[in-house]
Amino acid sequence: MRNTRVNLKRETVEIETDSDQSLEELARTLTDKIKPNGYALSVEKSIKEKQSNDVIWKAVPIGLAFLILFFLLQKSGILNLGIGGQTTPTTSFIIGLIASVSSCLAIVGGLVLSLSAKVSQDNVSDTKTFLLFHAGRLVSFAVLGGVLGAVGGAIGINFTFTAILGILASVVMLLLGLNLVGVFEKNKVALPSGIFNFFRKIEHKTLTPLIIGFATFFLPCGFTQSMQVSALGSGSFTSGLLIMLAFALGTLPMLVLLSFGSASFAHGKHAPLFFKSAGVVVIGLGLFALFAGLAGLGIINPLFNI
């Protein structure tokens, strides 16, 4: 190799070399070397949408409009339906339906949206990943609900623990949101073995979506916590299992819509617009969850009261 020149703006690397390998072979050998850093070489000119700058100007208002709709819905008080009396699997199913469009969506839904969009963007086999996530969520809700009912002791209802987990989730959402909008793309400098390599690596594992589904049980959400207390008081493995399973089933339609909806957009022709709009929504929800989580821990004064 004699000489290399890097042009960040045009995303090109010029290489002079004495090697007698063909262009394709050369690109392949070099790609193998730089792949861990998130780069790839290609002999074809990669077709980048020229309008990516225009797309962000469409994406910001679309994302903001969704955020406003969401918070207006919270503020309207429509979701404060009175469901009194005993918690049966039927009522917990209905509460699940409500929870899936409530402020809990800011954390759980935001996380699902950001992860789904990222998975689709990176062309991981998304259907399998989503199925695993939802299956993991349903099964762990059912099993943990059963355990709560049988043991009668408090697992996962530690406020500080759930709050910290919520803050962690909101940080992940912010990072993924910024990534979807394309902020990190602009800097063009890959974080060496950084967060995104970590994501790229764990995305391909079968276990990851299962674990994330499992972790949603502990994410801070008033509805989930109320259901956990109901499961606690239900007194038997079966009843606790039924309550939490019904609740998870109630939240399922909205979350399925978010994950598979984003996948179908991601493969459509408006994919760049979708990723950027989703990024804006996720950043908004992430900020909201972050400030709310910090306020919940008593670190900052509450900023809002929706």
Add this chain to the structure above:
Amino acid sequence: MNKTVSIIITLTLVIGISIVFLGDSKSSNNAGTDGSVQNVEIKDGVQYITINAKGGYSPKVSTAKADIPTKLIIKTDGTYDCSASLVIRSVDFQKILAQTGEEVIDLGTPKAGQPLRGICGMGMYNFSINFN
């Protein structure tokens, strides 16, 4: 879409979202006919402050007397949302309230000028009580 048009729409939406966040919540339907809420009463030398928890706390701001033994009553009525998971750091109270019922929390004898703040576990709803 034109960039300028888009910037204008964005600004409008930003203003809209700040109104949603900072504007007064209209959902406080527990207010009496005269607009004020009577939620503090003194019985047998003990001051009781009542706050309803459902889709937020109402009233959001209460005023009570300082220097007398005080108990806080949180009323829930089919409350499944965040307001059921209540945290009051100054008295070290953390609990997920029963879906329907009353929770009595002993506040000791509050001092003037030290407001008490309660917040729900996720940090979305809060209330405060001023003592003077």
